[in-house]
Amino acid sequence: MPLTDNLTTLTTLMSKAQRKLLSTTLGGILVGAALSAGAATDSPGALDPAVAAKIKDVTPQVVAWRRDIHANPELGNQEFRTSALVAEHLRTLGMEVQTGIANTGVIGILRGGDGPVVALRADMDGLPVTEQVDIPFASKVTTEYNGETVGVMHACGHDNHVAILMGVAEVLAGMGDDLPGTVMFLFQPAEEGVLDAEEWGAKQMLSEGAFDDLKPDVVFGLHVFPYPVGMIATRPEGLMAAADRYEIVVKGRQTHGAMPWGGVDPIVTASQIVLGLQTIASRQVDVTNAPSIISVGRIEGGLRNNIIPGEVELEGTIRTFDENMRDDIHERIRNTAEHIAASAGATAEVSIIKGYPVLKNDTALYKRMKPTLSRVAGKGFLEGKPVTGAEDFSYFANEVPGLFLFLGVGSDDPKLVHPNHSPLFYADERALPLGVTALTALTLDFMQGR
Numbered sequence: 001m002p003l004t005d006n007l008t009t010l011t012t013l014m015s016k017a018q019r020k021l022l023s024t025t026l027g028g029i030l031v032g033a034a035l036s037a038g039a040a041t042d043s044p045g046a047l048d049p050a051v052a053a054k055i056k057d058v059t060p061q062v063v064a065w066r067r068d069i070h071a072n073p074e075l076g077n078q079e080f081r082t083s084a085l086v087a088e089h090l091r092t093l094g095m096e097v098q099t100g101i102a103n104t105g106v107i108g109i110l111r112g113g114d115g116p117v118v119a120l121r122a123d124m125d126g127l128p129v130t131e132q133v134d135i136p137f138a139s140k141v142t143t144e145y146n147g148e149t150v151g152v153m154h155a156c157g158h159d160n161h162v163a164i165l166m167g168v169a170e171v172l173a174g175m176g177d178d179l180p181g182t183v184m185f186l187f188q189p190a191e192e193g194v195l196d197a198e199e200w201g202a203k204q205m206l207s208e209g210a211f212d213d214l215k216p217d218v219v220f221g222l223h224v225f226p227y228p229v230g231m232i233a234t235r236p237e238g239l240m241a242a243a244d245r246y247e248i249v250v251k252g253r254q255t256h257g258a259m260p261w262g263g264v265d266p267i268v269t270a271s272q273i274v275l276g277l278q279t280i281a282s283r284q285v286d287v288t289n290a291p292s293i294i295s296v297g298r299i300e301g302g303l304r305n306n307i308i309p310g311e312v313e314l315e316g317t318i319r320t321f322d323e324n325m326r327d328d329i330h331e332r333i334r335n336t337a338e339h340i341a342a343s344a345g346a347t348a349e350v351s352i353i354k355g356y357p358v359l360k361n362d363t364a365l366y367k368r369m370k371p372t373l374s375r376v377a378g379k380g381f382l383e384g385k386p387v388t389g390a391e392d393f394s395y396f397a398n399e400v401p402g403l404f405l406f407l408g409v410g411s412d413d414p415k416l417v418h419p420n421h422s423p424l425f426y427a428d429e430r431a432l433p434l435g436v437t438a439l440t441a442l443t444l445d446f447m448q449g450r
């Protein structure tokens with residue numbers, strides 16, 4: 001989930017996290033049952049016993065990798081140490097390894113039988129956050145970011161994603177000739193975005209040809225989230241939002257505050273635009289189709305009480321779960337702002353800066369793999385609600401059918417449960433085997449036509 005993304009829902013709701021509640025809402029997803037922590041952590045449920053044994057064997061190593069990566073976080077496009085660790089591991093397993101894709105990305109190809117090609121993705125970047133978690137492997141790394149010295153932390157939990165996928169690679173490579181198809185391991189940089197770049201992360205990996213020579217049949221990925229350990233949540237169709245930014249400059253004509261008729265008031269006009277924008281989601285689009293949000297995050301104009309300024313700026317975020325609605329809402333924002341401004345004799349210049357697209361799970365793939373997820377997570381599997389944060393896994397899932405999951409890493413102790421991007425974000429490592437099991441089982445079941 002990108003840093004630029006306002007995870008308000010999460011932040012406000014996570015503080016209420018109470019694992020013991022039978023039904024509560026965490027980050028927008030309904031947690032339907034009390035989960036006994038660790039239930040799914042020891043049993044790599046319902047896999048071939050030989051594969052399950054391999055997962056058990058690799059678990060201590062996955063934990064060690066995760067701690068090591070956690071203690072050595074790197075910002076987007078600077079994941080040099082992490083990608084070297086990954087590339088070395090994949091080479092040791094005998095894979096074809098490509099490095100330096102999209103700056104620091106790594107792709108490993110593991111060839112098995114003639115079956116399908118399954119892509120598995122893990123993002124590798126940390127965030128400019130100073131860690132406040134009291135653990136022996138807490139990050140002490142600092143860096144310069146946006147002109148400030150800040151800590152670097154795996155505050156979104158991507159350390160877990162890397163370690164889990166390295167574990168999956170070891171398990172699947174260990175199957176040798178018994179692996180029914182081909183696996184493409186995508187270790188992606190810069191999911192959180194980078195400053196001053198046109199392109200990064202998943203989009204850049206694709207534009208540099210990640211899927212050109214070998215196009216996967218499907219792509220799977222997961223993200224850790226402060227749900228209870230033992231839980232996996234996902235849903236068909238829109239799982240995470242498209243996140244777009246808009247800026248509106250309302251231009252009027254400056255005048256005395258006592259004589260508004262002497263000019264054109266951009267403050268009142270901007271206020272009407274703020275209200276007008278709210279009618280798009282509530283009055284103009286079909287609310288039964290998919291949710292949508294238009295928020296104003298910044299409004300700026302004026303210098304003192306008795307001067308009506310010449311200009312006001314507005315800025316905000318747009319969240320949508322359907323690409324057609326996304327385009328339609330952009331058009332309506334333009335129309336609303338321009339016509340309200342025109343009605344006052346002002347003008348409105350609207351810029352919309354597109355962010356990550358909707359993360360859409362392929363419905364057929366979801367239906368096909370749901371039994372697999374139910375098998376590995378048992379009662380910990382949940383079909384949840386959409387999440388209004390964004391993820392650039394969506395670019396991969398726009399190329400080939402994709403399925404993305406949330407993996408619960410929330411501790412039993414509510415004091416340790418904090419949202420992603422918090423300096424207190426803590427992932428309980430007991431969740432790691434379930435992550436390895438889920439991606440392994442999805443891969444093998446898909447290859448075996450289950």
Ligand SMILES: [Zn+2]
Nearest residue numbers: 001002003156
């Ligand atoms: Zn994030």
Ligand SMILES: [Zn+2]
Nearest residue numbers: 001002156191
């Ligand atoms: Zn993330």
